[in-house]
Amino acid sequence: MEIQFVAADAALPPKSALARIVFEGAGLDGQLARAAGASRFTGAKGQTLDVLAPEGTEAQRLVLVGAGKAEAFDAIGAEHAAAAAFHAVKASGLEALRAELPSADPQLAARAALGVRLASYRFDKYRTKEPPEKKPTIVLAQVAGGDADAALAAFPPLAALADAVAFTRDLVSEPANVLYPVEFARRVKELESLGLEVEILGEQAMQALGMGSLLGVGQGSARESQLVIIRWNGAADPKAQPLAFIGKGVCFDSGGISIKPAENMEDMKWDMGGAGAVTGLMHVLAGRKAKVNAVGILGLVENMPDGGAQRPGDVVTSMSGQTIEVINTDAEGRLVLADAVWYCQDRFKPRFMVDLATLTGAIIVALGHDYAGLFSNNDELSGALLAASGAEGEPLWRMPLPDPYNRQIDSMIADVKNTGGRPGGSITAALFIQKFVNGLPWAHLDIASVAWKKPSSVPTIPEGATGFGVRLLNRMVADRYEA
Numbered sequence: 181m182e183i184q185f186v187a188a189d190a191a192l193p194p195k196s197a198l199a200r201i202v203f204e205g206a207g208l209d210g211q212l213a214r215a216a217g218a219s220r221f222t223g224a225k226g227q228t229l230d231v232l233a234p235e236g237t238e239a240q241r242l243v244l245v246g247a248g249k250a251e252a253f254d255a256i257g258a259e260h261a262a263a264a265a266f267h268a269v270k271a272s273g274l275e276a277l278r279a280e281l282p283s284a285d286p287q288l289a290a291r292a293a294l295g296v297r298l299a300s301y302r303f304d305k306y307r308t309k310e311p312p313e314k315k316p317t318i319v320l321a322q323v324a325g326g327d328a329d330a331a332l333a334a335f336p337p338l339a340a341l342a343d344a345v346a347f348t349r350d351l352v353s354e355p356a357n358v359l360y361p362v363e364f365a366r367r368v369k370e371l372e373s374l375g376l377e378v379e380i381l382g383e384q385a386m387q388a389l390g391m392g393s394l395l396g397v398g399q400g401s402a403r404e405s406q407l408v409i410i411r412w413n414g415a416a417d418p419k420a421q422p423l424a425f426i427g428k429g430v431c432f433d434s435g436g437i438s439i440k441p442a443e444n445m446e447d448m449k450w451d452m453g454g455a456g457a458v459t460g461l462m463h464v465l466a467g468r469k470a471k472v473n474a475v476g477i478l479g480l481v482e483n484m485p486d487g488g489a490q491r492p493g494d495v496v497t498s499m500s501g502q503t504i505e506v507i508n509t510d511a512e513g514r515l516v517l518a519d520a521v522w523y524c525q526d527r528f529k530p531r532f533m534v535d536l537a538t539l540t541g542a543i544i545v546a547l548g549h550d551y552a553g554l555f556s557n558n559d560e561l562s563g564a565l566l567a568a569s570g571a572e573g574e575p576l577w578r579m580p581l582p583d584p585y586n587r588q589i590d591s592m593i594a595d596v597k598n599t600g601g602r603p604g605g606s607i608t609a610a611l612f613i614q615k616f617v618n619g620l621p622w623a624h625l626d627i628a629s630v631a632w633k634k635p636s637s638v639p640t641i642p643e644g645a646t647g648f649g650v651r652l653l654n655r656m657v658a659d660r661y662e663a
């Protein structure tokens with residue numbers, strides 16, 4: 181999608197649709213008032229009204245898009261309105277969309293453009309027979325309203341963000357026969373072209389480090405496990421302590437010997453959504469040349485049940501030295517994170533660690549599909565994450581880490597066991613990870629509830645992979661940790 185910022189009176193490109201974004205209660209005149217009145221269009225958020233091509237407009241088509249109350253119009257409102265405009269005309273056969281904003285703020289114009297970029301994401305590489313009339317036709321989006329040069333100047337970091345979110349969505353959408361750990365690592369390695377440094381450890385290297393917990397998960401798979409280390413050094417001082425982000429990258433989670441039921445098992449191709457989000461974050465930090473040092477660690481494995489697979493009851497030794505009794509091989513994400521998190525703090529001594537993981541079904545039971553769970557041992561870090569979450573429209577809800585619940589994961593024969601029973605399932609999963617953070621400021625985002633949307637109620641998030649986490653972490657870094 182090509183993006184342009186134009187003056188309100190610039191000539192329209194050929195074959196274009198004009199979307200007039202209007203506030204609730206703002207007076208429309210003439211034919212538009214009649215059309216609105218005849219269809220209960222008030223300008224409320226989310227409403228659209230197609231008035232085709234009234235006389236006196238150059239556009240082939242005119243759409244009114246409601247933006248809600250003028251006083252409440254903000255950056256997310258601009259994104260959503262422009263995204264809704266895109267959806268209204270995307271398959272019309274027209275080639276250009278002009279979104280006319282009811283505000284002259286260049287920041288809002290830039291965010292409107294971001295909204296269109298995010299809304300127009302599609303994963304269609306495996307569709308060979310889609311009828312042409314079903315394919316989106318809009319290839320150019322113009323945003324009008326206010327100072328076009330200022331909007332254009334504000335856009336590059338947002339364009340970098342849109343690229344990164346699309347990269348994450350692609351990773352998360354790929355089927356597991358295509359995207360297995362080695363292929364995931366290869367795609368990340370290609371990001372060195374953005375200025376990232378990428379290191380890849382295979383099973384032998386992880387064996388030497390003592391990562392028995394992560395390796396046990398991949399043991400039943402024909403695909404080799406990988407640990408990927410991504411570094412971005414953008415701070416003035418290249419030795420400044422980095423921020424660290426760790427992602428669960430289970431490229432397919434069959435459950436292992438504790439195998440899952442067939443129904444919806446295909447969803448487990450996106451059990452690498454945490455690693456996908458961390459990759460996207462590193463992508464945007466490099467893309468916009470963020471003034472910060474950051475490291476991303478991906479624990480990439482496939483959880484499969486072959487004759488070499490680990491068994492329920494096995495005891496593994498993690499890199500930290502702590503032994504783990506594997507009660508259920510389907511509680512594998514925490515086993516991967518145990519070693520990835522320990523490795524991260526041991527090698528990088530970061531200012532803080534944030535891990536992202538599609539960790540538990542229990543977080544969906546607790547929070548539904550709008551919120552991810554936030555677990556943290558640090559109020560300042562939690563505050564930073566919650567503030568960024570609000571600003572970017574990626575909702576988080578803080579959950580408790582009660583010490584007494586640790587009794588649920590006491591093992592009879594090892595230091596800890598990997599499941600704590602049904603009560604508070606996402607809490608005991610988080611408490612398990614906490615045993616590997618070695619006291620550092622840490623937050624865990626359980627994104628099992630939000631990494632995939634079917635259906636989606638947000639116009640900037642098409643159905644399927646959401647890319648959740650990239651936006652909020654990028655914002656947190658930008659607002660709090662850049663020099």
Ligand code: BES
Binds near residue numbers: 508605629
């Ligand atoms: N990957 C799953 C969690 C999940 C469930 C992600 C639904 C996305 C959608 C995780 O590895 C898992 O299997 N968790 C188990 C843990 C249980 C065995 C203690 C779960 O949530 O049931």
Ligand code: MN
Binds near residue numbers: 433435510513
């Ligand atoms: Mn599992």
Ligand code: ZN
Binds near residue numbers: 451510512538539
């Ligand atoms: Zn899993």
